[in-house]
Amino acid sequence: MASNFASKLLRPAVFTRLASLRSGCVFPGKAAVVTRYSSSDAPPEKISRYPIPYRKDLPYDIVELMEEVESKGGFLPNVFKVLSHRPAEFRAFFAYYNELMNKETGACLCLGILQCSLTKADRELIVVATSTHNKCLYCVVSHSALHRIYSKKPTLSDQVTINYKNAELSPRECAMLDFAMAVCRSDTITEQHFQALEEVGFDREDAWDIAAIAAFFAMSNRLAHLTDMRPNVEFYNMGRIPRDKSKDGGEMKKE
Numbered sequence: 001m002a003s004n005f006a007s008k009l010l011r012p013a014v015f016t017r018l019a020s021l022r023s024g025c026v027f028p029g030k031a032a033v034v035t036r037y038s039s040s041d042a043p044p045e046k047i048s049r050y051p052i053p054y055r056k057d058l059p060y061d062i063v064e065l066m067e068e069v070e071s072k073g074g075f076l077p078n079v080f081k082v083l084s085h086r087p088a089e090f091r092a093f094f095a096y097y098n099e100l101m102n103k104e105t106g107a108c109l110c111l112g113i114l115q116c117s118l119t120k121a122d123r124e125l126i127v128v129a130t131s132t133h134n135k136c137l138y139c140v141v142s143h144s145a146l147h148r149i150y151s152k153k154p155t156l157s158d159q160v161t162i163n164y165k166n167a168e169l170s171p172r173e174c175a176m177l178d179f180a181m182a183v184c185r186s187d188t189i190t191e192q193h194f195q196a197l198e199e200v201g202f203d204r205e206d207a208w209d210i211a212a213i214a215a216f217f218a219m220s221n222r223l224a225h226l227t228d229m230r231p232n233v234e235f236y237n238m239g240r241i242p243r244d245k246s247k248d249g250g251e252m253k254k255e
Contacts, residue, residue: 047078047081047082048081052081061091062084062087062090062091065080078230079142085227102120118202118206118210125147125160126210126214127139127147128140128143129160129164129180130214131217134218134221134222135221136220136224136225137224142235144157144158145236172201175199175202176200180210184214193207194207
């Protein structure tokens with residue numbers, strides 16, 4: 001289930017219509033009407049200090065997205081529930097999230113190895129490092145899980161959470177996180193920052209991506225602080241132990 005979560009839950013297909021979701025008019029004949037609710041109407045789940053609306057009270061397009069994510073990933077990440085408190089902002093948040101996180105930029109030749117300039121694993125590692133600095137429990141736990149899945153490295157995100165300077169990072173990853181942390185701390189960005197990135201194969205567009213991810217998740221971290229957002233328990237063990245494919249095959253045969 002863990003491997004399916006990263007590949008299916010957050011794949012671009014799940015969010016292809018999010019740009020149009022911002023208008024609130026995605027499905028002809030389905031009115032996106034928001035029903036107001038009070039704290040007493042919220043489900044008893046303690047994942048936010050703000051009320052979590054029942055799905056029946058949410059706009060149709062948001063409910064459909066939630067159901068698609070839940071059916072593909074096996075569970076619904078709590079961020080979807082918490083941010084549904086503000087449906088219009090929910091749409092904007094996930095539209096921008098998709099633009100930043102669900103892509104891999106062009107290839108570059110770094111240390112003789114052809115690779116994507118900024119991979120999905122790289123993007124998740126940026127979130128882990130900057131969210132650690134911002135003390136965001138939800139983002140550290142959830143994006144560490146995604147990094148483990150994309151990178152196939154079950155311990156690296158844990159190392160970065162403690163101290164990325166002591167983590168087993170490549171020079172490329174170290175330069176990437178140095179730049180991300182400079183943006184996260186609101187340091188004055190100079191040409192030296194860009195030069196350090198260029199030395200390991202990143203270009204100016206990659207720098208924009210790194211900075212945009214750090215900036216976006218600074219906002220996300222603060223929303224998580226505001227709401228006291230709690231991570232799903234499913235995130236903690238995801239990607240730590242390789243799935244036994246032979247066992248899966250045996251189970252499938254039995255079925």
